[in-house]
Amino acid sequence: MTILITGAAGFIGSNVAQKLLALGHDVVGLDNLNTYYDPALKNARLALLQQNPKFKFFKIDMADPGAMNSAFRSMPWLDGIVHLAAQAGVRYARENPYAYIDSNIKGTTTLMEEALRLADAPRVVYASSSSVYGRNTKLPFSEDDRVYKPASLYAATKRSTELIADAYGAMYGIDLIGLRFFTVYGPMGRPDMAYWSFTERMFKGEPITLFDGGRLRRDFTYIDDIVDGIVASVLLPKAEPQHRIYNLGNNTPVVVNDFVAILAELTGKTPIIRDEPARPDEVPATYADITKAARDLGFAPKTDLRTGLGKFVEWYRTWTKV
Numbered sequence: 001m002t003i004l005i006t007g008a009a010g011f012i013g014s015n016v017a018q019k020l021l022a023l024g025h026d027v028v029g030l031d032n033l034n035t036y037y038d039p040a041l042k043n044a045r046l047a048l049l050q051q052n053p054k055f056k057f058f059k060i061d062m063a064d065p066g067a068m069n070s071a072f073r074s075m076p077w078l079d080g081i082v083h084l085a086a087q088a089g090v091r092y093a094r095e096n097p098y099a100y101i102d103s104n105i106k107g108t109t110t111l112m113e114e115a116l117r118l119a120d121a122p123r124v125v126y127a128s129s130s131s132v133y134g135r136n137t138k139l140p141f142s143e144d145d146r147v148y149k150p151a152s153l154y155a156a157t158k159r160s161t162e163l164i165a166d167a168y169g170a171m172y173g174i175d176l177i178g179l180r181f182f183t184v185y186g187p188m189g190r191p192d193m194a195y196w197s198f199t200e201r202m203f204k205g206e207p208i209t210l211f212d213g214g215r216l217r218r219d220f221t222y223i224d225d226i227v228d229g230i231v232a233s234v235l236l237p238k239a240e241p242q243h244r245i246y247n248l249g250n251n252t253p254v255v256v257n258d259f260v261a262i263l264a265e266l267t268g269k270t271p272i273i274r275d276e277p278a279r280p281d282e283v284p285a286t287y288a289d290i291t292k293a294a295r296d297l298g299f300a301p302k303t304d305l306r307t308g309l310g311k312f313v314e315w316y317r318t319w320t321k322v
Contacts, residue, residue, distance in 0.1 A: 180247045
């Protein structure tokens, strides 16, 4: 199979590409290599992928319809599309809201338009987020819950991508699978995420900020488990076109204070804590009901938080030479 991955130099995208290449598939990667965080990390991921002759890469801004059209003209046949390119980060949306509109909404629309021009429209598996559950209070979060109270602009744009996908599926019969990711972490991950920034600050002896006394709960999900869910979605046997949405989470929420305690053990550092009130765009808890993903995708998270953070800290020591 030939699979297109958008955001191929990103944390999740590069890991999905590696998995598909290992399974013998051809992978076409798109990424704009933006500077939201250090491009050196994106280039390092990309360099690993480019060692495989079955990987082809285009540096493209997905919000540019002309560039996207040119790229798609060179690949008239695709067996599947994994759309992971997005502007991530809840807090950064306060600083640069337009980046989220361009990347998450315009970029998704441009992708859908180009997918329609392919000889045989492939299944599109796209990334959503646990953030779409917003201010919902019922736990665990289920795909059947109503999602109309976003707590952040990021959440609003991810919910918008679900609605855009639903509209294209209804209008054109595209087969669609949306995946709501829950706090993905692991080696070679994202520097803007808490597991990275906390680790970095502990090694530097700098304070870490905990909101609401560290009582927030997050459903931390290891990268390999997320990749398994994405690959299963791509390779799911073809059926009548439909739009399905699944939660991909560890199904085990952890209190942030406990998460910090594990990091302290793994780094051998005593954290300096700075407490701040919870922000309105920070939800109190995330917790995935994965019943549907288990049933349809065989999704079964295997990595507990201590094991996963241990692998991250080991990689981080090598990457930063601390």
